[in-house]
Amino acid sequence: xxxTGSLSTKKLRPSDFARLSAVGLRTRKLRAGLSALGIAIxxxxxxxxxxxxxxxxxxLLSEISQLGTNLLVVQNGQSITGQTxxxxxxxxxxxxxxxxVTHVQEAGSISGxxxxxxxxxxxxxxxxxxxxxxxxxxRTVGTSVGxxxxxxxxxxxxxxxxxxxxxxxRLGIDRVFSGERIWLDNTWFYVAGILRPAALVPAIDSSVLxxxxxxxxYLGFDGHPSTIYVRTVTSQVQAVDTVLAATANPExxxxxxVSQPSAALVAQADAQGAFDDLFLGLGAVAxxxxxxxxxxxxxxxxxERRSEIGLRRALGATKGHIRVQFLSExxxxxxxxxxxxxxxxxxATAIYASSKSEAIVIPVLAWGGGIGAxxxxxxxxGLWPALRAARMSPTQALWSV
Amino acid sequence: MSQIAYPTHPLGDDASPLDDDSRLVLEVxxxxxxxxxxxxxxxxxxxxxxxxxxxxxxxxxPSGSGKSTLLHLMGSLDRPSTGSVRITGLDxxxxxxxxxxALRATRIGFVFQQFFLAEHQSVLDNVxxxxxxxxxxxxxxxxxxxxxxxxxxxxxxxxxxxxxxSGGQRQRVAIARALVGQPAIVLAxxxxxxxxxxxxxxxxxxxxxxxxxGVSIVVITHDRDIAAHMSRQIDxxxxxxxxxxxxxxxxx
Numbered sequence: 001x002x003x004t005g006s007l008s009t010k011k012l013r014p015s016d017f018a019r020l021s022a023v024g025l026r027t028r029k030l031r032a033g034l035s036a037l038g039i040a041i042x043x044x045x046x047x048x049x050x051x052x053x054x055x056x057x058x059x060l061l062s063e064i065s066q067l068g069t070n071l072l073v074v075q076n077g078q079s080i081t082g083q084t085x086x087x088x089x090x091x092x093x094x095x096x097x098x099x100x101v102t103h104v105q106e107a108g109s110i111s112g113x114x115x116x117x118x119x120x121x122x123x124x125x126x127x128x129x130x131x132x133x134x135x136x137x138x139r140t141v142g143t144s145v146g147x148x149x150x151x152x153x154x155x156x157x158x159x160x161x162x163x164x165x166x167x168x169x170r171l172g173i174d175r176v177f178s179g180e181r182i183w184l185d186n187t188w189f190y191v192a193g194i195l196r197p198a199a200l201v202p203a204i205d206s207s208v209l210x211x212x213x214x215x216x217x218y219l220g221f222d223g224h225p226s227t228i229y230v231r232t233v234t235s236q237v238q239a240v241d242t243v244l245a246a247t248a249n250p251e252x253x254x255x256x257x258v259s260q261p262s263a264a265l266v267a268q269a270d271a272q273g274a275f276d277d278l279f280l281g282l283g284a285v286a287x288x289x290x291x292x293x294x295x296x297x298x299x300x301x302x303x304e305r306r307s308e309i310g311l312r313r314a315l316g317a318t319k320g321h322i323r324v325q326f327l328s329e330x331x332x333x334x335x336x337x338x339x340x341x342x343x344x345x346x347x348a349t350a351i352y353a354s355s356k357s358e359a360i361v362i363p364v365l366a367w368g369g370g371i372g373a374x375x376x377x378x379x380x381x382g383l384w385p386a387l388r389a390a391r392m393s394p395t396q397a398l399w400s401v
Numbered sequence: 402m403s404q405i406a407y408p409t410h411p412l413g414d415d416a417s418p419l420d421d422d423s424r425l426v427l428e429v430x431x432x433x434x435x436x437x438x439x440x441x442x443x444x445x446x447x448x449x450x451x452x453x454x455x456x457x458x459x460x461x462x463p464s465g466s467g468k469s470t471l472l473h474l475m476g477s478l479d480r481p482s483t484g485s486v487r488i489t490g491l492d493x494x495x496x497x498x499x500x501x502x503a504l505r506a507t508r509i510g511f512v513f514q515q516f517f518l519a520e521h522q523s524v525l526d527n528v529x530x531x532x533x534x535x536x537x538x539x540x541x542x543x544x545x546x547x548x549x550x551x552x553x554x555x556x557x558x559x560x561x562x563x564x565x566x567s568g569g570q571r572q573r574v575a576i577a578r579a580l581v582g583q584p585a586i587v588l589a590x591x592x593x594x595x596x597x598x599x600x601x602x603x604x605x606x607x608x609x610x611x612x613x614x615g616v617s618i619v620v621i622t623h624d625r626d627i628a629a630h631m632s633r634q635i636d637x638x639x640x641x642x643x644x645x646x647x648x649x650x651x652x653x
Contacts, residue, residue, distance in 0.1 A: 007491070007503040010536025027521045311517040314478065315578075316506020316534035318499050394478045398513070399469065 009318050021328040023308075024301050025336075035297040036337035038290030039377060043341025043370040044348065045283035050366035051349030053276050059358035060265065067142040067200050069262040070237050074228040074248050076109075077257040085255035086224050091248040092134075095228060098247060100236035105140040106225035107207075108132040110215055112185030114208045116171050120183070126170040130184065131207045131227075132215035133162075140229045141201045148176030148193030156211020159218050161189040165197040166205035184208060187218050200261040201229070290337065291377045298330050298385035302392075309389055310397030323390035330382020331375055338374025342367045425490075426585040426617045427452040427475060432484035433640075434470050444470040446640040447484070450647070452586065457612035458619045458647070459628035462637030469590070471637070472621050476509055476588050477501045489585045506534040510579030512589035516571045518563040524574050525550065525559040531581035542581075549577040553607060569600035576607065586617045593627060605630045 012020065025032040074095070079085040096104045110130040113122070135151060138144055150162055161184060163173060171182060173191060180191045189210065198204040215221035228248060232240040237260065245256040302309070309322055346362050353360045434445040444467045452458055462468045473479035474486050477493045486493040489508055493501065510531070518527050528546035529539070537545070550556045553573040563571055572592060579587050589608070593601030605627060608618055612632070620631060628634045636644040
């Protein structure tokens with residue numbers, strides 16, 4: 001009869017476990033809400049910082065992919081004597097023969113200055129450059145005409161110029177009207193159009209473009225391209241890159257510079273997160289404060305609920321049952337805060353990103369990490385109070401009230 | 402109330418045949434309890450008595466007589482310093498903490514002076530919590546809780562919150578919670594201490610009814626008038642039993 005074999009503690013059913021975890025939260029809603037708020041603020045800060053920078057980054061990357069990562073720019077390098085080298089006139093045609101190359105356009109740098117009129121002091125150059133440009137240039141560099149029209153077969157023969165976006169601004173020209181002229185290297189050139197900004201090739205923005213034949217006729221241009229814009233099949237960019245220099249200038253491949261403009265933008269996108277560390281640090285501090293808040297609440301809760309602990313022990317709860325109840329309550333509390341925080345952070349990101357027409361991106365790291373951090377915080381904050389509750393002797397718990 | 406069939410042998414899973422000893426739900430044998438303070442406090446000094454199945458016993462004594470300590474030991478909430486406490490034949494001193502918890506979950510019902518009801522849940526769920534740690538599913542717990550509430554005459558208030566009940570009704574709910582697991586013994590600590598006299602009397606009548614239905618009940622009280630209602634009184638003073646009106650099973 002004195003055998004204890006028939007006595008075994010029962011594990012709580014998951015549904016009972018869930019109900020027990022919520023006891024403290026249901027009975028003290030305001031207090032639970034306030035301590036969850038601490039966690040929510042920290043998580044919201046972290047999620048919104050990561051969300052905002054990811055959204056901005058995604059915006060930039062989508063712009064890059066719209067412009068294309070398959071643009072390569074071939075430029076004059078320096079000769080062995082330090083002079084600016086010169087590419088052969090046949091370079092664009094030779095490059096066009098490389099298999100994966102889809103478009104080749106050229107521009108030639110012309111020395112000289114551009115003014116609104118001959119009356120402008122010569123020193124006010126506005127840092128503008130003059131370039132001879134081929135007729136298909138715009139599509140290749142990824143820009144278009146904002147006002148007026150681009151050069152065509154006829155206007156490229158005549159003293160007609162097209163202004164880059166920045167060049168037009170600096171000259172004080174915001175629209176194109178009939179008979180509008182600029183003073184270009186001591187010759188009047190008519191303005192045919194104004195371009196939109198070229199994100200991939202900012203050098204075009206501060207340029208005044210004229211046709212190759214007109215440049216040779218009116219401006220004494222020698223016809224050698226100084227910059228060749230090459231579009232390739234996207235998957236073959238690296239392969240084309242390696243042969244471009246030798247193709248453009250077979251005699252002196254070392255005197256040619258090849259670059260990929262989208263690479264610089266990608267680097268810029270990567271740099272977008274530079275301030276993140278600071279804000280993440282602030283979020284982490286908020287989380288730490290929240291953790292202390294939850295721990296404080298749990299300690300108070302254990303003290304206040306001694307009679308409940310005693311009663312549960314009298315009803316047959318083991319130390320483990322009590323420990324698990326308080327630990328899970330702390331985790332539930334923190335997770336509620338975490339979920340609210342992720343929601344608030346996501347909302348902030350959505351509002352900000354849509355106000356800037358950027359894609360809304362909430363990285364998995366942000367929301368997954370937010371919830372994960374909340375679980376960890378709940379466990380850490382609740383561990384000691386839970387152990388304390390479990391250690392409490394049932395007689396003390398019941399008869400100290 | 403006494404018409405309701407209350408199982409007289411709650412240990413359904415206990416396969417041993419009923420012999421003389423198995424009539425005893427509680428055996429306290431030469432129990433002492435010394436609290437290790439400076440100087441040590443001896444709360445119980447060699448207390449012995451037994452409680453048979455279906456008995457209604459009052460343990461009565463003034464403050465400091467050791468009756469609360471005795472309740473802790475009888476309820477397996479504490480272990481004796483020397484001597485032994487057996488509940489349905491199981492020696493409390495030999496059992497692990499987990500086994501004691503299981504013992505309380507299945508064989509002991511507690512009734513407290515302060516009721517200890519959870520205000521955020523219904524009367525029915527409060528009673529059902531009496532089976533929470535016995536591994537019974539919620540639906541079955543509620544079904545049994547309803548039966549227990551019926552037993553104390555509060556079935557119609559099953560959905561009410563404890564705050565909507567009077568003191569006497571709350572104590573009935575607490576008694577139903579103690580009864581729901583059909584324990585071998587119910588231990589009541591000053592069950593009328595927070596109630597006015599009339600309400601206290603009704604609780605005592607409830608105990609008497611349960612006693613007639615075969616429930617073993619031990620009531621701890623300092624009030625001799627209350628003790629007088631019980632069929633057997635054990636008087637305590639200074640950690641000793643000074644008299645036992647029982648059938649001679651006690652010898653202090």
